[in-house]
Amino acid sequence: MSKENWQAKKSYETIENISLSIQIMQELNLQDILNNTKDLWEKKVGYVAIIGRPNAGKSTFINTLIWEKIAITSNVPQTTRNKILAMYNDEDAQIIFFDTPGIHESTKSFNAEINNQAISSLRDAEIVLHFIDSSRQAWEEEKYIENILDNIATPVLKVYTKTDLKRVQDIPQGNNIFEISSFTKEWFDDLVAHIKEELPVWPMLFSEDYYTKQDIYFRISEIIREKLFEELKEELPHSIFVAVEEIEDTDKWLKKISAYVYTETESQKYIVIGKNGSLITKAATAARKELEDVFDQKVFLTLRAKVKKNWRKDEWFIRKMLK
Secondary structure (H helix, E strand, O other): OOHHHHHHHHHHHHHHHHHHHHHHHHHHOHHHHHHHOHHHHEEEEEEEEEEEOOOOOHHHHHHHHHOOOOOOOOOOOOOOOOOEEEEEEOOOEEEEEEEOOOOOOOOOHHHHHHHHHHHHHHHHOOEEEEEEEOOOOOHHHHHHHHHHHOOOOOOEEEEEEOOOOOOOOOOOOOOOEEEOEOOOOEOHHHHHHHHHHHOOEEEOOOOOOOOEOOOHHHHHHHHHHHHHHHHHOOOOHHHOEEEEEEEEEEEOOEEEEEEEEEEOOHHHHHHHHOHHHHHHHHHHHHHHHHHHHHHOOEEEEEEEEEEOOOHHHOHHHHHHHHO
16 A cells, blocks of 8 residues: 555544544533533532641641541651641542641741741642640740731631640630540531632542652651651750651562661760660661551661751751752
8 A cells, every 4th residue: 555545544544533433422412421420520629728836736637637647746846847738538528738837936947947838838728727726825826826827818717726635725706716626536527517618619639549749758757757756755856857768669568668867966866876776776666667557568677877967057958858
């Protein structure tokens, strides 16, 4: 067959295929199909930012609502350093929550950049949840947050948390005021229902089986950091960061992970290591066990300590780490 005849044949087949497609679409009545399946891809959809003081219960709320461990938790203030996305899906809504670092006044580069992480989330949200710990006095930090919220146009809901504990704050009444307990999951439904009312109907932004937007390196580093916090208590948690260097799947049953714990000084490094390597070994063992649950496979974790001098004063490095 000549080149010209072959091209003519292909053109004819293309026209024939298009005609057949149009005929099938007409027979199936495509518009009726779209109308009948619209609810499968359109829901109440939007971004919701959570802002509050350190240890106001933001991460615990997210983990409890999603039924997955999205954000690490600790009694140490400002455990959350990065803005973390968590997706809540049900039959009629997809709510994308920003779990933000705890807000507090500080002029230090590290703390100021953490604050910026939280405040920048407000610009991307349809609704802001202001989490207020009802078991602690408000003090100046709450006033600082109130001043921030007074300068945004986004609707704000006040959410009083930890209501299962002894309250030291009076909870006022109002349409945009809620109280919750992440321990009992009480009043979660009321809060979620109100959020839905404020969100637009929109095509879903993520697949329904998504519950977070974290890459594997970040998630592993956060789990390791949480276990180090548990061992270090309040000795020097904010002087460390964790970087995952390598992840290797040797087979479907084993994942090899190599990570480093960075400190600011040599003396801090030896604290992280512990006597005869006891502390870092204990943290690594706890992290490995949780990672095996996350990945549903055996994990071989190598964890070492290194020094990066004065990393909390390096603004470029901090921005890179928290991006």
